[in-house]
Amino acid sequence: MDAFFQNAALRLPEICGLGLTFRIDGFRLIFAAVTTYMWAMSSLFTKEYLAHYGRKGRYWFFLALTYLATMGVFLSDDLYTTFVFFEIMSLASYVCVIHDEKPATLRAGGVYLAVAVIGGLVSLMGIFLLYHLTGTLAIGRLRDACAALLQGTAEQRKWLWIAGVCVLVGFGAKAGMFPLHIWLPMAHPVAPAPASALLSGIITKSGVFGLLVLTADVFAGDASWGLLIVALGAVTMLLGGTLAMFSVDLKRTLACSSMSQLGMIAVGIGMQALLGEHNALAVRGTVLHMVNHATLKLTLFLAAGVVVMNLHELDLNKIRGYGRKKPLLKLAFLSGALGIGGIPLFSGYVSKTLLHESIVEYIELLHEGQGWALSFLSVHQAAGLFRVIEWLFLLTGGMTVAYMTKLFICLFVERSADASLQAKYDAPGRYCTRLTAAVLAIAALIMPLFGMLPHLTLDKLADLGQGFLHGHSPAHPVAYFSLANLKGGCVSIAIGAALYLLFIRRALMTKKDGWRVYADRWPKKLDLLTLVYEPVVLRLLPDLCGAVCRALNMLSDGLLTFLVSRAVPAVFGFICRVLEYVTDGLILLARRTTHRQLKPAQPAPEGYRFAYYTGSLLNSAAARADRLLHRQPDPDRDYVLYMARRQTLFRDTLRMVRASVSFSLLMLGLGLAAVVMYLFLR
């Protein structure tokens, strides 16, 4: 059969640059069929569900677009094609999710879109790296190319891991894996019920598809990768189960349940990588649980849709007792609840058993001392670890039983607190059209059909699908109803009963007005979205990066503008002004110093030196005094002349005095001589 499909490939060269390739093989055929089945059922249901809503055209258009894109993902033959359709699917399904446009819906839709866009881009980075490392994105060729890299140098291994983890982010987010599960419990409850069914049932599986390609082809048989996926899966399934038990909202419970079941699928996928050659059970369990979960969630969400379109309420305390007198709804929901709870004879049991057995098989392998390639744990410690994982798996199964019991008892067994309301609920009358009822019945029939005839139905599907995951048929058909296998199922049911009776009935219900009501006990603050993601992604990172960028911008633009409009003109202006003054200044300096402009130096006239100097001194003093007193200088005034005149006068006088003194002295001498002569003569 596989051989026939191998040739059914389609290549559209040049579309979207690299060209798109499609292939149909057993696995893809199953999921193409499941997708089409889901869309057909959901669309038939939508007719009544949306009867009272507006904007039906938009919904149908984007529903069809989502269908095309989902088909594209499942039929893609290379990761490029997968990614192209994956992104179209994310965007188109967003419009379906936010259909009623209420504020809560828009917020949930925003988270959905944000996770899808961020995850998609990180995946794209991974795909770039993978393409660069392997030179191909064709799923058929990745296995060999990546095997070579895994055996290559540490550097090659490192980059392959980086690529793988990047790709995982986008696809894992779509598959509701922790820690990117945040959108799932928000978006599924607010979407129109038929869209929730598709979102939970099949769109999450497109994320699983990417996970499968990563595990089966990129990291084929890589134990560390397997352990990573098992760990993430285990956290996801436990968290989902716990959230579902705490939830008091019908569709939110179902959404958290999806998360939990997807975690189980992820554990199965991780087991495939760990089991290596012996992965038949894990492969078959994964494929079957994917199919089963899709059909189960279709039934459950459609049943929930019937409640919503009649009551427009999702609160368990308000819809309590609605289905007491509605046998079809009750049976349909019961079928889904039993199926997802893993009750024998219903479909979920088969796939959960296979997944559980794959863990048990691995523990046995470990006890034999094989199959453990990692160094940080010894084989025996690893066996202990997987024993824990096995019990966590059973515990999650128990949680499933517990929260489905909670829903079923609330809707179909208990009575509403308000007796008149209960009477209204119980009043006979149409609560859905014949078409809706038929859709519900057909959807619900699948579970017992698959569960009671597993060898005729599910085993065939597993045979078809395992080739894609490089799985082999087990040596002998699995006896689903053997004692050993039933034991696992029964343990889960027992845990579930205990959880319901001891935990849900006691801890999660309170008495109010004499009635036991469901209480929302989950701390509001304990939400990864409002606690971590929103502060970091919406505030911290943008503010930090924004500040850095603004600073850069200021530095470049501001500095450049400042430099060119202020600093450079100022500096150059100064320099030029200096240069302009340099010549003038030099001349001035010279004139003041070396080339002072003087009056022709007149030699001081002989004999008038004193008059000349003192006169000049007086002249300059007078000039300075004139300037000081703002007086017009007297042009006739020249102290040199004045002093000269004085000097001449002085000299003449002196000469005259000298002459007269000498004459008088002569006379005195003559007189004295005369006196002496007179004395002698006497």
Place this chain on the structure above:
Amino acid sequence: MTNAVPAFALLLPLLLSVAGGLAVGLVKWKSLRHIHCLTAAVLAVDLAVTLAVCLSPAQRVLPLFTVTEGLQAVFRTDTLGKLFALLFSFVWLMAGTAAFEYMSHEQDEGRFFCLYLIVGGVLNAACWAGNFFTYYILFELMTLTSMPLVLHSLSHEAVMAALKYLFYSMGGAFLTLFGFFLFASQGNGMDFVPGGSLTGALDGMGLTAVFLMILGFSTKAGMFPMHGWLPTAHPVASAPASAVLSGVITKAGVLGVLRTVYYVVGPDKLRGTWVQTAWIALTLVTVFMGSMLAYKEDVLKKRMAWSTVSQVSYVLFGLSLMHPVAFVGAILHVVFHSLVKDTLFLAAGAVIMKTGRTRVTELAGIGKAMPVTMWCFTLVSITLIGIPPTSAFVSKWYLAVGALATEIPVVRWLGPAVLLVSALLTAGYLLTIAIQGFLPDKSEQDLPQGKCEPGWRMLVPMGVMTALAVGLGVWPGPLLDAANALAGLLF
């Protein structure tokens, strides 16, 4: 038949546009209708002539004039020129058509269309420039003639923005002149030859000159640290002018860088030098900074302008890697970004024209009043983010794969990572507008009741460009072939 296109056809759009522009601007026309008809006719003929030239396989050479020996203005057709000329004249026609409607809400239509035609003609001619000298002249002419488009409203803000535009552009052009003088003085003709026409190895001075030339032309393309004018000048212009400033005129800077690096210097001379390293670093800083500041910006047209800063640097990043695959991505992104950014600005213009709203926060619920406009806006937003199967996804794919293939340490993985972070921010600053437009979480008061779409003259160009932007992603066939052929020629 097509071989019969004469070489003179290269000059025809320039002459026609200048003549048409002068006629529009100088003649007193009785009615605006005549101006519109004349403008439309000139734009259409320009596109037709360009198309004819592009389809003609023979290479045409048209020597224009010689200034001195070795300094000759010459037109020559080649693959790159054809690609850019076709893009420029097509977008010019589209934005022009939208302007007929938009400008009726503003003053001085005659002056606007006069300059619009002349700039278009100069841009068209710049694509055919056969050597650096010719390109430089046309580049400067384009700056001078496009500057009045910025200051059209004559408000203080617009005049200051125009001065800033002028000052940055001239500064950038002078930086390129440094290289021109250096290389011309060493006896290079600076002809545009695929793979480079420069002879001899580059010394330290030569590398500095090349870096300054890249920086100079990147000024027009808004690359950090020369991006400052872009977010100031683009938002103050009228919407059709902002559209072509962002979508087309920035690409003239890209063309200048392309011609310098791949046709004058040659990528082999630059690969591995500090010039390449510095250039890559600057483009990556710009890509991130532009997106981040767009995300933080509240004024719609300013947000678009920051987005242009970021997106044009995607192109420059692709060119700076000097790898054929990244080169193909860059060429594709030139085309896609032109189409997208023009549509975004026209849509912003339509919103401003019809509602007077300029801030992003005022646009809640606008999709109900202007569904066609906002659908175009949404689709091109998705395109610009790079969500497949739209066109920018293809170009970003080539850019990232090319970056990884270069084997330049750190850049090979940091480059794609920065591109993706920027794509995320693009989603943050564009998709939120679209979502708020169609799905307001609080009802905005006093939005016009009922539909208030702009007329067909705005809707048709937006619709056509949106269809191309999305359609070319699904089937990039001929465009991809052309880009591959060009890469084959250059590497």
